[in-house]
Amino acid sequence: MSAFDNSEYETARQQYEDEAKKRWGHTDAYKESRAKTSGYSKDKWNDVLGGLNGVFAEFAACRNGGDGADSEKAQQLVKKLQDYITLNFYYCTDDILAGLGQMYVCDERFKKNINSNGEGTAEFASEAIKIYCKK
Numbered sequence: 675m676s677a678f679d680n681s682e683y684e685t686a687r688q689q690y691e692d693e694a695k696k697r698w699g700h701t702d703a704y705k706e707s708r709a710k711t712s713g714y715s716k717d718k719w720n721d722v723l724g725g726l727n728g729v730f731a732e733f734a735a736c737r738n739g740g741d742g743a744d745s746e747k748a749q750q751l752v753k754k755l756q757d758y759i760t761l762n763f764y765y766c767t768d769d770i771l772a773g774l775g776q777m778y779v780c781d782e783r784f785k786k787n788i789n790s791n792g793e794g795t796a797e798f799a800s801e802a803i804k805i806y807c808k809k
Contacts, residue, residue: 703764710763722762727791729755733799734791743801752806755799768807775803 698704714722732751741747752771759766759774766774778784779800788796 703766703770706764725762726758727787729758730788730795730799731791733788733802734795737794737798738792743798744805748798748802749806752799752802755803771803772807775800775807778803 729751732754733748736745736747736751756766756771759771778788778796785796788799
């Protein structure tokens with residue numbers, strides 16, 4: 675018997691995987707992500723997700739430091755996010771990134787998770803992404 679009951683986490687993870695497959699299973703990005711992440715160990719997943727959260731923590735610090743979503747610092751963070759997604763999941767085009775930026779504020783699960791770095795972080799990142807993708 676394990677010290678922690680992670681059945682709730684496993685159920686939620688499976689629901690997210692099923693939802694992603696249903697929504698994006700036909701795309702090259704989904705197929706690339708499945709191929710790239712299928713060999714990730716639990717530790718690797720923790721590292722990758724921790725790194726992703728770290729990028730959002732940088733967005734929070736940028737916002738809290740008074741930078742606007744259009745600032746050079748914020749725009750560099752968008753590029754860092756895009757590169758991180760490409761490195762760890764799938765080739766993240768500007769179109770995909772723009773869609774993610776919208777999802778970060780429209781999907782309450784993403785918004786809540788990103789805003790764990792500070793209220794308004796999801797909105798700030800989303801706006802920075804929108805500006806970046808219009809260039």
